[in-house]
Amino acid sequence: MFELDGHVALVTGAGQNMGAGAARALAAQGAAVAVNDLVAGRAEAVRDEIEAAGGKAVAVPFDVLDPDAVRAGVAAAGEAFGHPVDILVNNAGIHSDMVARPFRALDPALWRGPVDINIFGSLHCIHAVIENMVSAHWGRVIQISSGAGRTGLAIGVALYGAGKSGIEGFVRHLSQEVAKEGITANTLALGMMDNSTENPDVTRALAGMVPTGRLGTPTDVGAAVVFLAAEETSWLTGQTINLNGGSTMN
Template sequence: MFDFTGHIALVTGAGRNAGAGMARALAGQGAAVAVNDLDLGRAEDTCAQIEQAGGRAVPAPFDVTDLDAVRAGVAKAGTDLGGTVDVLVNNAGIPADIGDMGYGPFRDLDPAKWRTPVEINLFGAMNCVHTVLPGMREAGWGRIVQISSGAGRVGLGMGVALYGSGKSGVEGFIRHISQEEAPAGITANVLALGLMSNAGRGTDTSGVAAGIPTGRRGNPEDAGAAVVYLASPEASWLTGQTIDLNGGSQTR
């Protein structure tokens, strides 16, 4: 069960944190993994972890908001791994410690900063999906897993309106893709993560953390296990869904 032998996965934003956990988990089940990150060194670190565990991975450093770079990066990954990407995990985002996620009350945000969170969370995902779909359709099989957040469906008073807007948009996009591509053997689902172990920089998450029923934040292994199922051959009858992985936190 959950055997990915012969499959090639691309995980974006996989240089660290949850993305690295997703890449490691897929490789642990037999997938060859293209590890994307904007930073080559981080991508290489995750590849080294996978290889040390007996898996196979190559770094794929490109900016998901640059369509030409995505096309070139996916093509190179396919060449390096000897096939076509048939599992896509869209996880790329803006870590709070290296970029401006647009945190703060919307009324105070400079309009010049509105685009970046939306471009990476929505258009970055679109670029990757558009690039891998032809190969998946030709193969008659594919898995698209979009990483999102409860902030895409729940209004929060903690200054994440721009982030939530991007996530809301991409969840709608994935629902439409699931319907368009289901006849071709391609599933598309959303995994909405709750508060993760690396969260908290840039905004106050203490209130959210205190309300998690399981009493802890999520970790990379939690995210990796869920992605393995959603991307697996066994999940062929699950598409167009948003799955909350959040320690039991309620979404509305």
């Protein structure tokens, strides 16, 4: 069940944390994985890890905000594996300009970054792969989002939340446009994740706010991504699934 042999996945922002977890999980199920990251060394490290475990991977470093670089990276992945990308995991979502600050104190020069990477970065990647998916009558678009896109938070992430809200809305519309082509499009809205903070006290405090008593991990994200990528979930589309340890419920 959930075998992905013969499929090619592109995971953006996969050089670390949750993106790396998604890349590893897809490869473990048999998919050939194009590991993207803005930093080439991180993408190459995850590629090497997947290959050492017996999987198939290639590093495709590029900036998701550069549409020409996105198309070149998608083409390189297809050439490396002799098959076009048919599973897309849009995970890149943290812009270098992003700072946690109340909106009223946020310089307008910093407004665009979190919105651009979450909306336009994802659109560039979807646009680069969707026609091949339509031609094959099979494809998976998996958008990584955040609870910040659905719940107001007073922690200085309003523009990040706006970007996540916007791309979630787009994915719902996309799902309807391509449903009859055998393509599904869904969103995973992540809750509080363990991003390897060096302060165990902070980790414990955050975990205490989650009903399950722990933060999310790359393994949790990888399992959910595999579920959405699989043939067995071909009737699941247009949905936003909360992956948050029960912190918020539909």
